[in-house]
Amino acid sequence: MADAAFKLSGPAKIALVIFTNKNDGGWSQALDEARQRMEKEMGVSIPVIENVPENATAVRPAVELLIQRGYNVIIGSAFGYSDTFKELAAKYPEVAFLNPAGTTNGPNLESFYGRTYESQYLCGMAAAGASKSGKLGFVAANPFGLVNWTVNAYAMGARQVNPNATVTVVFTGAWNDPVKERAAAEALTEQGIDVIGQHVDTPAVQLVAQEKGIYSTGHHRDLAEFAPKATQCSSVWVWDRFLVPEIKKIEAGNWEPGPYGAFLSIKEGGTDVSCCGDAVAQAVADKVVAARQAIVDGKLQVYAGPLKDRDGKERVPAGAVLSDADLWAMDWYVPGVVSQQ
Structure with a gap:
């Protein structure tokens, strides 16, 4: 019903709640940098509360304090906020809630995430361009769908440049553990791998690559900041490109969160790339x-068929594109991926 559409009672007052340090x-930090760009573009001040852990007893009072102070657009930062944001959205129907990496949605609640496989495909191309051996590595957190799709896309991008490239992936079992990330990266270098990608949170992989005199590609932000010689490409979040127009919809009264949230392409403001370093030949760049x-133009779909997994099983027939549901459930690898626990 049109009269049930979400409407703010006044101008948008935006606040951000982050589960760790904003300069992690x-x-x-990618979220906080998006916040800063939003402030400049929209001409507003957006406060941030840091270190709000992923549990209801921490999230609820932090958000309710902001609401009591008049903030009516609350941006979260974590999968672990999902259930509490759902409860708060029901309790405060006049407040808009936006949550990256969340899983809950409603009339005034939208979770959103990026199609990271697009940017990781591009970084895979750059990695193969920087590699002399064709032996690439990848340090990842857990073999979940949203990680597996980045690993596979990285390998497919690499094979666009070098059809014989391989990607050996090591899972650390944690999103943010620089000690495990360092150990995984060092183990990969001992196998003769000369470019390492990542889907983990810290720059440990980039630092190891620079110490070992090899190359790497980053995730979340442009990690050349930490390892300028090693980092040849980074998959970077550009949340402000999505959030600014989304908040304008909220202000205009024509915001309608989808039942499954928003799954953002490069064009829509999910991820993008910072590329390429000087080890990548100009032709590859x-x-x-x-x-x-x-x-961006919709002419290249990373997971378009025909596509088989590394065991030869057809996963996407010719003329089809892998569905979003199958992306989230991805538990298989493409040819060229070597997985190690």
């Missing part, structure tokens, strides 16, 4: 730029 070098544009 990764996920949270040009291919990365062209592939990015093809993704």
Whole structure:
């Protein structure tokens, strides 16, 4: 019903709640940097509360304090906020809630995430361009769908540049554990791997690559900040490109969160790339730029068929594209991926 559409009672007053330090070098800092760009673009001040852990007893009072102070657009930062945001959205129907990496949605609640496989595909191309051996590595947290799709896309991008490239992936079992990330990266270098990608939170992988005189690609932010010689490409979050127009919809009274939230492409403001370093030949860098544009234009679908897994089983028939549901459930690897626990 049109008269049931969500409407703010006044101008948008936006606040951000982050579950770690806002200068963590990764996920949270990417969100905070988006907040700063939003402030400039929208001409507003957006306060941030840091270190609000992923449990209801911490999230609820922090958010309710903001609401009591008049903030009516609350941006979260974590999967672990999902259930509490759902409860708060029901309790405060006049407040808009937005939660990256969340899983809950409602009339005034929208979770959103990026199609990170698009940017990781491009970084895989750059990695193969920087590699002399064709032996790439990848340090990842857990073999979940949203990690597996980045690993597979990285390998597929690499094989666009070097059809014989391999990607050996090591799972640390944690999103943010620099000790495990360092150990995994060092183990990969001992196997003769000369470029390492990542889907973990810290720059430990980049630091190891620089120490060992090899190359790497980053995740969350442009990690060349930490390892300028090693980092050849980074998959970077650009949340402000999504949030600014989304908040304008909220202000205009025509915001309608989808039942499954928002799953954002490069074009829509999910991730993008910072590319390429000087170890990537200009011809390969040009291919990365062209592939990015093809993704934006809808001419390149990373998971378009025909596509088989590394065991030869058909996963996507010719003429089809892997569904979003199958992306989230991805538990298989493409040819060229070597998985290690």
